[in-house]
Amino acid sequence: MESMVDCEIRELFDKLSARMRREYSESLRELNLYVGQDNLLYRLWSSDGITQMQLSEYLNCEPPTVTNMVKSLEQNGFIYRKRDEKDARAMRIFLTDKGKNLEEPVRSIWKKHQEKLLKSISTDERLLLRRLMKQMESNLF
Amino acid sequence: MESMVDCEIRELFDKLSARMRREYSESLRELNLYVGQDNLLYRLWSSDGITQMQLSEYLNCEPPTVTNMVKSLEQNGFIYRKRDEKDARAMRIFLTDKGKNLEEPVRSIWKKHQEKLLKSISTDERLLLRRLMKQMESNLF
DNA sequence: GTGAAATATTTAGCCTGCTAAACAAAACTA
DNA sequence: TAGTTTTGTTTAGCAGGCTAAATATTTCAC
Numbered sequence: 394m395e396s397m398v399d400c401e402i403r404e405l406f407d408k409l410s411a412r413m414r415r416e417y418s419e420s421l422r423e424l425n426l427y428v429g430q431d432n433l434l435y436r437l438w439s440s441d442g443i444t445q446m447q448l449s450e451y452l453n454c455e456p457p458t459v460t461n462m463v464k465s466l467e468q469n470g471f472i473y474r475k476r477d478e479k480d481a482r483a484m485r486i487f488l489t490d491k492g493k494n495l496e497e498p499v500r501s502i503w504k505k506h507q508e509k510l511l512k513s514i515s516t517d518e519r520l521l522l523r524r525l526m527k528q529m530e531s532n533l534f
Numbered sequence: 535m536e537s538m539v540d541c542e543i544r545e546l547f548d549k550l551s552a553r554m555r556r557e558y559s560e561s562l563r564e565l566n567l568y569v570g571q572d573n574l575l576y577r578l579w580s581s582d583g584i585t586q587m588q589l590s591e592y593l594n595c596e597p598p599t600v601t602n603m604v605k606s607l608e609q610n611g612f613i614y615r616k617r618d619e620k621d622a623r624a625m626r627i628f629l630t631d632k633g634k635n636l637e638e639p640v641r642s643i644w645k646k647h648q649e650k651l652l653k654s655i656s657t658d659e660r661l662l663l664r665r666l667m668k669q670m671e672s673n674l675f
Numbered sequence: 676g677t678g679a680a681a682t683a684t685t686t687a688g689c690c691t692g693c694t695a696a697a698c699a700a701a702a703c704t705a
Numbered sequence: 706t707a708g709t710t711t712t713g714t715t716t717a718g719c720a721g722g723c724t725a726a727a728t729a730t731t732t733c734a735c
Contacts, residue, residue, distance in 0.1 A: 401664055402648065402651075402652065402660065402663060402664055402667065403644055403647075403648050403651075405664065405667040405668065405671060406550075406551070406554065406667065407573065408594065408671060409547075409551075409667060409670055409671055409674070410547070410550075410551035410554075410555075411594055411595070411722095412594065412671075412674045412675070413547065413551075413674070414551075414722085415594075415722090415723085416674065418690090418722085418723075419723095422723095422724095427689085427690050427691070427723090428690080428691075428722095428723095429690080429691055429692085430690090430691090432548065444713075444714095445713070445714065446712085446713060446714085449713095453549065453552060453553065453556075454552075454691085454692065454693090455692075455693065455694080456713070456714065456715085457692085457693075457694080457714085457715070457716080457717095458691065458692055458693075459714090460714065460715060460716090461690080461691070461692085462690090462691070462692095465689090465690070465691095477713095480700080480701070480712090480713085481699080481700055481701085482699065482700045482701070482712065482713045482714070483700095483712090483713055483714080484713080484714070503544055506544075507543065507544050509673055509674065510543075510544075510670050510673055510674065511543065511670070511673070512673045513669065513673070514666060514669055514670070518666060519543065521662065521666075522543060522663070522666050523542055523543055523546065525655060525659060525662075525663050526543065526546040526547065526550060527546065528654065528655055529550060529651050529652070529655070530546060530549060530550055530553075532650055532651055532652070532653045532654070533550070533553045533554070533557065533650070533651065534553070552692095555692090556692090556693090559692090559693075559720095563693095568693095568719090568720050568721070569692095569693095569720080569721075570720080570721055570722085571720090571721090585683075585684095586683070586684070587682080587683060587684085590683095595721085595722065595723090596722075596723060596724080597683070597684065597685085598684085598685070598686080598687095598722085598723075598724085599721065599722055599723075600684090601684065601685060601686090602720080602721070602722085603720090603721070603722095606719090606720070606721090618683095621682090621683080621730075621731075622683095622729080622730055622731085623682065623683040623684070623729065623730045623731070624682090624683055624684080624730095625683080625684070
């Protein structure tokens with residue numbers, strides 16, 4: 394009995410995250426961004442000039458993934474890279490004006506999708522949902 | 535106020551799905567499977583011999599994605615493809631014995647991760663969580 | 676029956692993601 | 706100071722995922 398609930402939760406979670414990813418992807422393409430790049434930029438909006446290592450920790454992904462993302466974002470003119478002056482191994486990532494200007498439109502896309510996702514779910518339920526998700530998060534780490 | 539909750543839910547959702555995907559990926563590698571292939575096989579376990587089109591609808595992904603997944607699964611000997619006799623455009627996908635034998639180990643991996651994810655969440659809370667996720671699902675489609 | 680439209684798949688070329696292995700610079704350590 | 710280990714990044718190659726465009730077959734309409 395219980396396991397059926399679990400199973401549906403797994404399936405629902407799978408479907409939801411795939412669907413969300415697709416929808417975000419579609420919207421972000423209008424800004425010439427690929428899904429995932431928004432999160433990298435988000436980190437830079439609050440702490441410009443961090444290293445790729447720090448990005449990889451924040452994004453919870455492997456260093457080669459950051460190398461690729463950063464390369465793509467640089468080619469599209471959203472960021473630029475500068476070797477650290479004190480540690481020649483490290484690369485520091487900075488936003489260009491083009492990258493800085495994406496903050497508002499990206500936040501607006503996030504808001505739009507959040508509203509769609511949480512439509513007809515009350516504030517109390519949202520708080521409960523958040524609590525359960527935080528519980529699941531701590532279960533995973 | 536409310537938007538802060540929404541925002542955290544977006545972030546939590548993002549983190550959770552990325553983390554889940556990584557963990558599933560790791561476990562599935564032990565079966566020589568890549569993440570996502572388990573869902574394709576799952577569909578075949580209950581309906582062997584369907585077309586790629588049907589798979590793409592079930593998996594909620596684009597046809598070229600199915601082409602790639604199917605190619606990889608075929609090369610690894612989990613499935614085989616056969617052209618439909620009545621419609622020469624369509625490919626029908628069948629499980630090999632090797633593919634059929636994966637059902638139990640894959641279900642066991644799913645169960646393991648579900649238990650980890652939902653640890654310390656009561657049955658009532660799980661039911662509520664499922665209801666909220668179903669609500670979100672219907673909001674997206 | 677022939678031509679146009681719809682359907683199923685594939686190809687090419689991107690993206691995020693991964694692992695394994697290479698590389699370069701820095702930090703230890705003897 | 707020289708040699709080893711650790712750290713930060715990159716390369717190569719593969720996976721799922723996408724779009725745009727090509728291909729082949731079927732269907733539909735005239």
